[in-house]
Amino acid sequence: MARQIILESPILVLEHRVAVLERQVAALTEAARLLAAAVEGTPLDSPDDGEAAPAARRAHEVLLLPPLTPH
Structure with missing residues (x-):
């Protein structure tokens, strides 16, 4: 059975995904506020x-x- 090599830790991947979702929610919130x-x-x-x-x-x-790049 071959093992997959993961260069990024799963925690970093999840943190990135959450950060992207947070930016998307912030953009939707601002758009709704404007409307x-x-x-x-x-x-x-x-x-x-x-x-x-x-x-x-x-x-x-x-x-x-x-989308903004994470800091």
């Missing part, structure tokens, strides 16, 4: 105040940012 802030308002606000489109664009940009 919520854009559509949040009062009943007296006009239905089309023009803030939703730029916020949606910014949220889309946040989601398209390349």
Whole structure:
């Protein structure tokens, strides 16, 4: 039976995966925050105040940012 040589320890691999997931969750949270802030308002606000489109664009940009490299 051949043994597989692992250059990285399983703990380091898991730490990297968790760090990637944390960055993805942070990006999703920021995008949701931007969208919520854009559509949040009062009943007296006009239905089309023009803030939703730029916020949606910014949220889309946040989601398209390349992943940051771990420190």
